[in-house]
Amino acid sequence: MPLPSKFLSSGTALVAATLSLSLLVAGCSSGGDATPASPDAVGAASDEVTVPVTAATTEIVDAGAEPRELVQYRLPQGTRQDARLVTTATVSQQIDEQPPQDFSTPQMTMPLAALVTQGVTDATPATTVDLTLGELTTPDAATDELLAPAQGSHAGFTMDRSGAITALRLRPDPETDNKARSMIEQAFYQAVYRTVAFPGQPIGVGAVWKIRQQVMSAVALDQVTTATLVARDGDRLTVDVQVEQTPKSPVFELPSGAGTLNVDSYSLRGAGTVVVDMASPLPIDGSVSVEGTQSYSDPAGAMQLRQTTGESVQWAG
DSSP, X not given: OOOOHHHHTTTHHHHHXXXXXXXXXXXXXXXXXXXXXXXXXXXXXXXXXXXXXXXEEEEEEEOOSSSOBOOOOOOOTTOEEEEEEEEEEEEEEEETTSOOEEOOEEEEEEEXXXXXEEOOOSSOOEEEEEEEEOOOBOSOHHHHHHHGGGXXXXXXXXXXXXXXXXXXEEEOOTTXXXXXXXXXXXXXXXXXXXXXXXXXXXXXXXXXXXXXXXXXXXXXXXXXXXXXXXXXXXXXXXXXXXXXXEESOSEEEXXXXXXXXXXXXXXXXXXXEEEEETTSSSOOEEEEEEEEXXXXXXXXXXXXXXXXXXXXXXXXX
């Protein structure tokens, strides 16, 4: 069925946003799978939503050199950390022979104050972390004005002992503009799916393992991250990662019942390094960048959509 004309005009921005990681906005607004926030959460509010994150599984390829140890997070309640998250997201899109359109967002720097509100115990094998946002900045003054009300907003996440994030909590300030909310949500979404989960068996320097996870977006994606432990100094671990995504389905369902697109080709891969401290809930250093190209077509052959996408996540203390 040919795509409706509204898709071929103003709707193109929606498609670009959907195919990029800003799909999290729709997931938050539905609230269907939301779960209550931890009663220990700092400043818990009724408008907070919890977004489930698909489970990550690990598989050891090489256990590495001796000595080998089980790598697990056991953060006590009250642990604090200051970190800085810097994200970029680029989307360039072209429909047929129309001029390319740019739906990218500017690089955003997000200071974060993390507080562990629930530590791991034998009865509760999960860590709950509350995040307070500092002053968000970009290279664009107008965007900075939109982001200003978000300062002091809260977010948070729950992670298991492996470091895998199992739920993401979002609680933006009510005065925050929708565009600003989308940028913040996208930044957290990118960070969540670049998290390193450690295997459930002892590993040493040189260990290689695969982290498998389904990324929930408009096109369901299988993500495989190959991690290599390149250095360890006490609780400080340096991990190189290689990321690759492949679509689970050859068909993309457009939002609001607007039709379908065939997934003609899909490529997204990248690499980077993440440095973690097992005494801190957030990475302390490192960056991961991915980029790719995608091609979609109307089943009736009336339209072709091509995209070039890229994302980067950087951490600093």
